[in-house]
Amino acid sequence: MSSLSAVFFSVIIPTFNREDFISRAIDSVLCQDFENFELIVVDDGSTDRTRELLEQYNDERIRYFYKANGGVSSARNLGLQHARGQYVTFIDSDDYIAQGFLKDAYSFLSKGDIECLFYAGVAIQKTKEIKVPLFWAKASGDQEYVGRGLFIDFCLYLGNSWGCGKFFKNSAIQEHHLQFCEEISYGEDLMFVLSFLAFAQNSFVRNKNYYYCDIRYESLSRSQISKKDHIENLLKGYEKLRKLLIGQQKEELLFFLNTIYADHIFSRYCSLGALCSRGGNWEKKCMALFQDRNQDVSSFERKIRQRVVGINSRRAMILLAEGFRFCVVLASYLPDSIRKGIKSFIKKVKIA
Numbered sequence: 001m002s003s004l005s006a007v008f009f010s011v012i013i014p015t016f017n018r019e020d021f022i023s024r025a026i027d028s029v030l031c032q033d034f035e036n037f038e039l040i041v042v043d044d045g046s047t048d049r050t051r052e053l054l055e056q057y058n059d060e061r062i063r064y065f066y067k068a069n070g071g072v073s074s075a076r077n078l079g080l081q082h083a084r085g086q087y088v089t090f091i092d093s094d095d096y097i098a099q100g101f102l103k104d105a106y107s108f109l110s111k112g113d114i115e116c117l118f119y120a121g122v123a124i125q126k127t128k129e130i131k132v133p134l135f136w137a138k139a140s141g142d143q144e145y146v147g148r149g150l151f152i153d154f155c156l157y158l159g160n161s162w163g164c165g166k167f168f169k170n171s172a173i174q175e176h177h178l179q180f181c182e183e184i185s186y187g188e189d190l191m192f193v194l195s196f197l198a199f200a201q202n203s204f205v206r207n208k209n210y211y212y213c214d215i216r217y218e219s220l221s222r223s224q225i226s227k228k229d230h231i232e233n234l235l236k237g238y239e240k241l242r243k244l245l246i247g248q249q250k251e252e253l254l255f256f257l258n259t260i261y262a263d264h265i266f267s268r269y270c271s272l273g274a275l276c277s278r279g280g281n282w283e284k285k286c287m288a289l290f291q292d293r294n295q296d297v298s299s300f301e302r303k304i305r306q307r308v309v310g311i312n313s314r315r316a317m318i319l320l321a322e323g324f325r326f327c328v329v330l331a332s333y334l335p336d337s338i339r340k341g342i343k344s345f346i347k348k349v350k351i352a
Contacts, residue, residue, distance in 0.1 A: 008110075009037035009102055010085030010170065014075030015093035016044040021214070023053055028096035030059060034103040038063055040079045045069030073180035073188045076163075080179060087117075087167045094214050095164060101210035105167050108204055115200040116150075117167040121160065121211040132213070134205045135159050141207045148253060150205070151197040155256035158263060163189035165211030168196055181240065186225055186233040190264070194241055194257065198250055234265050 011029050015022050022041075029039050039059075043050055043066045054064050067078055076090060087109055091097060101119075108117055121132040134140045136158035145153070153159070163180070172178075176199050180188045197203070225233075238261040245253050 007038050007085040010040060010083035010088045011037055012040045012076060012079035013091050013093050014042045014044055014072050015050060017046045017048045018093040019048040019050050021094040022050055025091055025093050025096050032102045034106055038085060040082055042075040042079045044075040073182045077179045083170055086170055088170050089167045090164045092164055094217060096212050098210045114202050114204050115169040115172050116196060116203045118205045119165045119211055120207050120209050121165045121213055122209045124212055124214045126216050131209060132160055134207060143205050145203040147201060150203040151253060152256050155260040161190040163192055184233040184236050186230050187237045191237040191241060231265055
């Protein structure tokens with residue numbers, strides 16, 4: 001990787017055949033009221049007018065790299081290899097950032113040894129804009145984290161898994177040899193974020209919306225792939241992260257890792273019944289994930305188990321015995337009557 005220089009931010013934009021949007025992304029960076037940055041555009045083998053559009057810019061802060069098509073992860077990794085800034089952030093080529101984003105980030109990152117800074121965001125749909133929170137399962141304001149606190153909260157409360165809208169310390173990326181996994185085409189953002197958080201000692205989350213994710217059209221990092229590929233990619237990412245944590249003697253984080261991957265696999269993409277009915281080795285892999293999760297039970301989960309009383313349904317009792325998050329994850333495939341009972345129970349549970 002390149003040695004770091006006086007540049008504060010390296011903004012990396014991977015792109016592939018986005019001639020209709022790439023200028024908007026680039027302009028949103030160049031017009032920022034903070035100027036100490038480099039803009040790295042990695043062209044992942046575009047066959048449209050992308051190169052021609054880039055050549056029209058006369059700005060020494062832009063660094064353009066062309067490569068054979070290899071996917072968004074390979075494009076981002078090439079950008080990381082050439083990044084000279086103290087902090088790195090990513091923008092998808094059909095997204096953009098609002099004025100003040102870099103200046104606001106600098107105001108936090110320049111004060112101390114913060115290794116990563118995460119922002120909330122906005123998703124642009126066809127008819128409306130939706131605010132994307134820092135955590136999907138809890139309200140959050142600005143907050144500083146020490147040690148592995150953000151890794152834990154990110155997993156327990158379903159952190160926004162975008163690789164964009166976040167700032168990562170470049171020296172930490174180099175020190176721990178972090179990069180985007182090129183073996184998967186879905187869940188690579190989540191994998192990179194969690195890999196970074198596993199090592200981070202000082203983190204900060206900022207409840208401001210500067211990053212605009214345009215989901216009206218297919219993005220380089222949001223390719224249209226099947227649910228089957230979604231699940232297989234998530235499982236592969238999970239297995240790699242699990243090996244990383246064990247190899248780094250961070251087994252205490254396995255419970256939380258299992259929690260967020262269980263939620264992504266079951267609650268967002270399929271019910272357990274639909275998953276098992278497809279055959280193959282999905283059932284074995286997914287249930288092994290939960291078996292691992294059981295072996296990594298924390299005091300948090302044991303407190304929940306002690307409060308499992310008054311539930312008539314044996315099936316619901318079994319699910320509750322697997323822990324608070326397990327119930328939430330699998331609630332989607334339970335009958336309405338049992339699901340309502342679980343929700344009612346969860347509202348009554350209070351952790352001492």
